[in-house]
Amino acid sequence: MINERRQRFGLYLAGLRRDARKSQRQLAEALCRISGTASVTRHEISRWERGERIPAVWLPALAVALDVPLQTLERAAAHARGEDIGTGTPSPAEALAYFLPEDVELGPMASSTGRRVGASTAVALADRAHGLRLADDVVASSDLLAPAFRELDAAVRLYRETTHSEETGRSLLSSIGEIAQIAGWIASDAGEHDQAARAYRLGVSAAREAGDLALVGNLAGSLAYQLSNTGHEDDGLSLARAALEEAGQEAPAKARALYLDRVAWAQTKAGNPQLAMRALAEAHEAMADEDSQEAPDWAYWVSPEELDVMDARVYTELRRPLRAVPLLREVLSRYDSTHTRELALYLSWLAVALVDANEPEEGAKIARHMLDLAADFPSDRTARRGRVVLAKLEPYRDVPEVREILDTYAA
Template identity: 55%
Template sequence: MRSDIGANIRRIRTERGWSQARLGHEVCHVAGLAGDPVGRQEVSRWETGRRTPREWLPSIATALGVSTETLTAPQKAVEPPLPTLADFLPEEDSLSPLEARTGRRVGMVNVDDLRQRVHGLRLADDVLAGGDLIRPALRELRSAVKLYRESTHTSEVGRQLLRQIGELAQIAGWIASDAGQFEEAERIYRLGISAARQAEDNTLAGNIAGSLAYQLSNTGRKSEGVTLAQAALHDAGPEAPPKARALYLDRVAWAHAQAGEAQPAMRALGEAALALGEDSPDTEAPGYLYWVNAGELRIMESRVYTELRRPLRAVPLLREVLSGYDTTHTRELALYLSWLAMALADANEPEEAATVAERVIELGSDTPSERVAERTRVILNRLQDFREVPEVGAILAEHPSRLPHANGYAGS
């Protein structure tokens, strides 16, 4: 019963698009309490089952607009709820070393082992979706933080451990975002930014901040996305490797495109291409930028053109990139095809757009990725303008449950 209540609170809160802090505020408002004595941490304890909100149930139910019976109803889902950062890390400062460390002494061999596991998780993300990876990703993050906090080590080993925690937080945040766990992803990203800054690695901090900016832009927080993407680029500095600057400029371009700001978006794309042009075999770049290349920049360029409703530029670029794309990267293939479908619709080619959309749905059917699911909803919503076209009418009739609903996520 206790875990059912927490899962029900979390499910209904998420359906309303509320944060845990928002729910705490609404509960206090219903209860007539000033000062918000119920905060995010208390709501997190309810949702994870660490505390049962017995006396708060009526206020929670009223705030959420449901009955107390709905909150106490047994869960029907067989799958356990996705974990959260709070499940894996201590409530206090997660990166604060324990005063009395009882763990073993660790050295660079342990750092190297962690580095390999982090990179393995990145490679797994190339072919698996967030729903498949979020549990192992968070377990790895907990293990890394525990190692840093409880072990004894030199200051240099500590700095390298923090760097790996930052890298791990970046990929774990990306995975959480792909699983639709946006609040958790933001917490994970902020943990990673803290670790990177403590390690004095500005390039890494910029990468993580840019990833968070990307999520903000895609979830309706467009002005925040622009501000953070620009800050990530600025803080990384001119000494950042060319690949890093190209990536951060791409994120600036995307943030501006999501905000409908065409000129700064196009300018950032041009600067990204120039930055990548400075890369050479003699230039050393962090391992986590292994995927940044001219092809990826063309993909971002085409997506920006699509977002800015310039299909005559977007369609040729997307077709060029997709013609040789690795089909084992199912999620990315589905996402990039979704942009092609949108660009074709904008180019008044609804029949071809419907054919591509069907392929996106096929690829996404076995891919537990909220990004793909949301992109599917976005495409079907766009195709409703062409519902009289037989091919479009057929796909809309075949997939009525995939039509969009208000959830505040623009998808990418």
């Protein structure tokens, strides 16, 4: 994750430099003038922009040279180093400026009919898609929903209103599919399930046309996950299985592990515990397989730790807390605290598992932490999980720690 952040910080710096209309050499010269030294070269600027190094003492001079607030640069650099994004919470506008800079050189789409675009535009759109994915880690879905669908609309118009080679066209379609997937995920998290389903279906069409079967599986699996969680368990299970089948045995290992995890969850929600456990085991086997192809960018977050979280969620749902609690504690002990929504969700499963293990006092302690995080990072998913946690605690109202939580969060 830290490597990913360093890369994003480098792209962010490069965008700021382009906004300031400076070459790397010109920026280096400006920093030397501002600082009164001659120790910065364009090669050092290049290292920063590639994410190989993160400037520290140069941040004040960079803020002056690039005409940006020093606090904004300090937050971005801290995030790149793996720390919190800064003291205080950045506004949605600040966070979006970091992950989705305005200058991506895609051109004026509304008036670009017939304009020919090439590989550089396709690469820029792919980077845009990845920026949106990273923004979802730290920006609330209510703040990201409208920008995400503007990104999707702009990507579709870029494809439709330009001419391009077949190869560039496939790349653009894949990026449309990726943006549709994350836009659907954001909409689902915001409780806009119909809007999410439309985005997922658009993405499936684009990915199929691009011949990107792994992405088709991710989109279909995302919709299956939503169905399983919103009272359509049978449909969710059918679609999760279809996503796994359509992606095929040749899908990258990380992607196949993700599809199998979604099958496991769909089986759990459909009331098939043995089939759910079998799918979990197959997900771990897939993750451990030697992979002959590189994992797609959208699978950057899939890891053995994330598979452990799904294991623990399934164990919790199946009322097997002695297996769930140790897994969740281990993962949470090293989880990235800037991913507030996911942290709150994982804590919710831990709280439920602890109550099932007849530890209501400890469950109440975890529940408080979860509910406080959820209040700071609004999400339909965390709100639903919060209600589940409080309902689980209700039978233990006579326990003082539990009663305090129930009274505090009754509304």
